[in-house]
Amino acid sequence: MQIKLENINKSFRSKDGEVKTIFKNFSLSISEPDFMTIIGPNGCGKSTLLNLISGIEKADSGSIELNNKGRSLGSIGYVWQDYRSSLLPWLNVYQNIEFPLKLRKIEKTERRRIVDDLLNEFRVSFSPQKEVYKLSGGQQQLVCLLRSVASNPSLLLCDEPFSALDQSSRWTMAFYLEQLWLKKKIPILFVSHDIDESILLGNRIILLNKSAQVDEVLVNRLPRPRNIEMLSSPEHIKLRQRVIQFMKVNGAIQDGVST
């Protein structure tokens, strides 16, 4: 698996006509099927990066390649922070998960097999016939996760997927995501504001500075599967200190105040 971004330029025009440049000649190459997390200060372009890779947004110039080819629609899974908006509330759990498969006109029996396998593999405790809006936040995000991998994507992008969840659902879902990565071996690019979550989940932690350039790539060698106790491990604490230092330099943390 290879993601290759070369000389990407991207700017936005605000309502008052002001042009804000997010990426200027940005390049990034990822060649391993890894669990990568991205940390950076607000407005450094983390979400824009995911949107560019997915094709939701177009770069002003530059090239993006996935497995030495251009991106094809349906080859990337995406999990949004706003799970309520990304689910289709008029469909039930089962229908939401099979939605990408239906779009690709996969046969009914095959769709059923894929969705049933996913539901069994991840021991989904709620009924697949249940309306999605009747589920808890964590359960709804789980449906989004399962939907994002139903079509067997070659890359999974997660844009702060757990930040709208309460603390306990957040960690449950984080470890669900790890399980999913371990079982499916789909490369993951994960953006989060939460330093602990990013370090604990990632194998490699990309530090994106306020000028939208890769500052450093940290490697987390903690064994898999990971657990909450690892938050107090020396390796985690060491990485945490490095990330905090990076955030301070980039103005994201000022004397105990996170911005």
Added chain:
Amino acid sequence: MKPSIKIRIVDTLIGFIGFAIVIFIWWYAFQNQKAGTYLIPSPVTTFKKLTVLFFSGEIFIDLYETLYRMLAGYFLAGIFGISCGLLLGSFPFARKMFDGTIDFFRSIPVTALYPVFVLIFGIGSNSKIAMIFWASFFIICINTTYGVMQTNPIRRKMAQLYGATWFQIFSRVTFYDSLPHAMVGLRVALSYALIVSILTEMFMGSQYGIGAKISESYNLYQIDAMFALILIAGMLGYFFNIIFVRIEKKIVGWKFNAD
């Protein structure tokens, strides 16, 4: 969660108190009207007349005529209004082109167009149906347009990301997402359709219909019959609303819980 039967019975009884107060005020006005005048019939006489109208069966032909015209105009407006709304909402160019036109035509009171419709469709049912159509169409069309314009962008992006074609996004996401707004339009238009149906029978002349019979009893100074017929018109609107709310909950029930 559904309220218990006991709570529902109590709620219904509380609802009846409102009706009881209105009937009391009516009875008080009847008792205290100027001697020798008969402007307001007693509630008892009116209800007696109401039962006579129903049990003799003479009201059914009028009910049929009113409902036939109302529903014909309303359903035509629903089909065309939703179709036009979906198109205008989906194509900004079409919206820009017809925005002013729609605003202009919907501002013309439907009653002002009565001679035009009579000239085109004659004095029979067709001109009345056309007026009901006109009164309902714009409300449904405008609400559906707004519904399409306000569909959730994340849902559309999600479908696009999973490889949906324009038509798949339109038919599987935009259409359903715009339904709650379209239903609001349909609900308001239903009341308008009944109002215009009765109004046209009263002023454009008709042998049968609730409006025609109200007008006839007024001319013959049959005040109790006139009040009984007004009550029937009120009941029609009331029951249509109850039925519509049930249908709305069935079709877009998710809207009350999701988002």
